[in-house]
Amino acid sequence: MKQFMKRLAGFSLGPILGAAISLILFPIFTNALPIAEYGRAGTFETLILQIPNFIYIGMDQAFTREYNHMDNKRNLMQQAMLLPLMLGVFLVAVSAIFSVPFSEWLFQSGDYYYIVWYAGVWVLATIVERFILLSIRMQEKAVEFSSYSLLLKVGNFIVSMGMIFAGVRDFRAIVYGLIFGQILADLVLFFRYRELLDLRGFQIDSKLIKKMFLFGTPIMIASSLAAALNSIDIIVLTEFSSLTDIGIYKAGSKIGSIIGILKTAFASFWIPTAYRWYEENKSMKHYKFISDIVLFLLSGLFFVILVLRYPISLILSSDGEYLDVQYIMGLLAFPHIMYTLSETTTLGIVFSRKTHYNIFVSIMSLAVSVIINLSLTPFIGFRGAALASTAAYVVFYLARTYFSSRTGFYFGQKKQIITMLIMITAGLINLYPLDYSIFITIGLGLLALVVQIPTIKTALEIKNHPGEWDFT
Template sequence: MKHFLKRLMGFSLGPILGAVISLIQIPILTTLLSEAEYGISTLFSTLIVNIPNFLYIGLDQSYTREYNRYKDKQNLFQQAAFLPMIVGILMFMVTIMFASPISNWLFDSPEYTYIVWLSGVWVLATVIERFILLTIRMEEKAIEYSKYTVLLKINVFIVSILLILFGMRDFRVVVFGLIFGQLLGDAILFYNYRSLLNVSQFKLDPKLLKTMLFFGIPLMLSASLNSILNSVDTTMLRNYSTLSELGVYGGAMKIVSIIGILKTAFASFWVPTAYRWYEEDKDIKHFKFISDALLFILTAIFFGLLVFRPIVMLFVGYEGSKYLIGLLSFPHLMYALSETTTLGIVFSRKTYLNIFVSLAALVPSLLINYLLTPQYGAIGAAFASCGSYIMLYLARTYFSNRTGFGFSQRKQILTIILMTIAAGFNAFDIQYRVGITFAIGLICLVIQWGTVTDMLAIKQNPNEWDFT
């Protein structure tokens, strides 16, 4: 267990430090930028971050699936990255052609076409960055992975602060910070891993590519649907509400993104570990305990955010954001938890099931957004986000169970129901909010008390468990 926790902490170090940097950056940006300006930057950031998911064609997931089986890592890297780069270049060319209308929709002005062009460069760099970071992750180089994660966050922060010091006070602070900060970090990453980028001996391997595409294309469709899911709320707010509501939504998203950083840290560590455990034929009880322990930690973080909401809100300058924190925690909570319950889909290579998973989440998102967002603005979009990601978790778990990989979800389901009730209470001004939230949190602790006893049993009988 100590070995397991040591590697987990190694992968978590970067995201935790990244969260600290975000906590410093959020109040600066939300104080200096109006809700409308922050809303524009939120829309841009949400869309650009999700674009690469359409370009990978699922080959990033195929790369991790084949990594432990393939000896020539450089060749595998280049085979996997080849098609995404081709697709990315084609998309970049199309973007240049339609830069003016894209700029007009995003920024209410056609004069920012140069930002659209820069975004295309950012996307191409992100594709390569993704495969290099996957290489570091699959080699389980925890500290090195964390180092680059922190480097990227620091660069974005430094560029943003420099722009503020030079007098910039609009959405471009966030936009340029994201673009140039990440490109600077990528330049260092590409230099240090330039051996992977040496294509002098590259020769396309149709057989390997076909194998990876067979595994990856269903995942591409699923990832594309997930990217749409992640963008629906901000797009609906942009079209059917106000930029101020979009800014309030974005402020809350920034706070709960701290959970997202921890989610990313866990996934970065867990995916290669889970693949290795599967190859080693580990007992299912190990997978179940990790899922239960993660639920316990996520529950504590969730209720901590709600109970200490006044303190949390010191980091956000928008009053309305406080009502959304609970609801907008669910995308990160449910996705992280589902990483422990969806493994049967990838282990069985039945990746086409992810398409049904994504559709199961996207449909309620569209429906709830359509019904609530035009009238209730940010709160309506937050309810849609909460509901859709609960469906994502349920669908991932259900289809994984259908493949033969699964375990009891009683604790998870009961806890999710109670957390949803707590998030709903906190979406409105309700008397005794803190007391009600604290009481619901205690009930969740009682439901999960079995996880505590399992922890004690592992400590007392470590020979019966193997978390290496």
Template sequence: MTNRNYSINTMNNFIKKLLGFSVGPVAGAFITFITIPLTTYFIDPNEYGKASMFSLFQMIFGTLFYFGLDQAYTREYHSSSKKLNLFQNALLIPLAMAFMLLIIIMIFPSMTSKVLFNSSELKITSILFGVMVVSMVIERFILISLRMEEKALEYSLVSIFTKLAILLLTLMFVIFIRRDFLAVVYSAAIGQIVADLYLVIRYRYLFSYKEFSLDKKLLKRMLWFGLPIILASSLSNLLNSLDRLSLRTWSDFYQIGIFTATLKIAASLAVVQLSFTSFWVPTAYRWYEEGKDIKYFKIVSDSILLLMSILFVIILVFKDLIVYLLSPEYADAKFLVAFLCLQPILYTVSETTCLGIVFSRKSYLGIWVGLIAIIPNIIVNIILVPKFGAVGAAIATSISYIFFFIARTYFSNKNGMRFSVTKHYIVISLLLVGAFLNLASVSWIFIANILLLILLSVFQISTLKQIWTIYKKKDLKGLRLTQNV
């Protein structure tokens, strides 16, 4: 095979698999898009704010119990010949921790209910929380297994099934049973558990321990890689939680509800984030093992930056229509959406610029990334949330993720993944300016957003040329991948 055909096939296969992994998240996003206005129509912001705290604690406990072994599993996958035993060794500790939490909750349900909901009466809901954490851990490792095997269709179908289960249960609860925060909690929890039961049955071969052997050397290596990720993940969780925790401290459940509903709108970009990262992580590891030229990584980075920035402006142009679907009670969400959309954009793009960290196995650098991001988050939340509520929290989140991107990119560059990101910083600056402009409710904001789109296109004209060259099937060796913008 000629180098020209090899290059073309590499990028064509990349695009095909990316599209395959995107089917589920995109379809899931469509289902979620139906679920959000349905929920916000029947449930007021105060109740929605309470429900968000359940999801917040669920995320915190789930991530802690992974012990970084989920990331270690992806790192070891392509270098391991015994993949089933690798899966089972990686799952062992997180699953044991999740079951320990469930047992503690079952012994002290009232205390757990008090911590979660500020009420000691919701014992069944507390136990459901514990079951859901166990379910989440199992789901996490099964989905990683599908990702690493690059089974795009199966991965997508699972995403669709989970979202569909939650939608149907939400309909049942808000129409026939109740219209408070527990409707959101029960529908999300039961839907998730039902979907995960299907996963366990469908992939039960992963839990066949007949040939299991505890590989202490492997487990030690994975823990050595994963333990720093616990601290990094804890900082990341805190980074993603400080907005709502700050609102809970200095504001009220109404502001939390508005903020959470806006996060759901920003989830339209998180769909792209999920689709891309689900495929990109195993692909990047494989490319690294195959010794792919850095130009391939740069093409992907520039392309995802272009895509995410264009989607950002599209959301700004239609933000009034999108927010209208939530119900009039959530009208203030239109002032937050631009800032909260920066979070999935910056995280997704950073996944293409941080690879030097994981390739060098220096997972401890994630701790420094978390600290660098969380300090400005705390400072801005303290300054802005008491006065501006949800708007202040949204600004704090966006600024902290800019520091998150800078730190990830810097440490990656220092560890071998060196390509120019000048273009990235110009585009990010323009997006931040656009977010502040959209705080104003003025007649000329539509024109300003169109001008922003033009500016973004001008600064990324080289990326457009690269994509056009690939589309026309020209030799990728001829692409101009200089260190300039």
């Protein structure tokens, strides 16, 4: 268990420190920018971060699936990158042609067409970055992976703060930080791993590409639907609500992403570890304990966020513009919890190569999100979008778990379901001003702790009888 935790800590270091940088930037932005400007940046940021999920066309997941079966890792990476890069170049060309209308929709002005061009360069850099970081991750080079994950945040911080000090007080401070901060960090990454980008001797391996494409196609469809799921709330808010609502929702998402930090750290470590455990025929009790301990930690953090929601909202701005953020913090943390937890229950889908199940998962989740967003968001704004996001990711978790169970990978979900219902109740109670909500929230948090007492007992059992468990 000690070795397991050591590797997890290594993979977590970069995301956690990077999140600390983001948390420093967050109140700087909310205090320096009017909420409407934060909303304009929020729409752009949400949508551009989803674009790579369409462009990878599942080849990134196929790359990790084949990694342990191929001797020439560089050739494997280059073959996997080829189709996404071709698609990326096509997207850049299209965005350049239609840059003015894109700018008008995103920023309510066609004058910022050049930002669409910059975004195209960002997309191409992100594709290459993705595969290099996957290569590092699959080698389980925890500290190195964390270092470059941190470097990306440092680049964002330097450019964003440079814009603030230069007197920029609109959405460009965030947008330029995102685009140029990441590109600067990527240049360092590309130079460090330039041998992986050495194309001498490269020849297209159509059989390998076809094999990876067939594996990745269902994932591509599922990832595209998942990207739509992650964007639909902002799209509906943009169409039917105000920039203020978008600003509040985006600020709430940033708070919720505190848990997203752990999601990123855990997923980076867990995927290669789970694949290796599968090859080593680890018993199901190991997977179950990891799921239980993830639930224990994330549910605890969820209730901490809810209890501290008011002081957190006060930090965001001195004039109280962002006070309404407190009402959706809990609900916007929930998608990160459900996604992270589902990473421990969905393994049967990838182990069995039945990746088409992911399409059903994404369709079900997206349908729930669209229905609730269109029903509620035009009327209750950011609250409706938050409810839609929570409901969609509950379905996402349940569907992933169900389809994985059909492959034979399954462990009991009673504890997870009960704790999930308690957390949803707490999120709903905090959605509007309510007398004594803080005391009710604390009571629900204690109830969730009681439900998870068996997890604590198992942890003690592992400590006292380590020979019966193998987490290497």
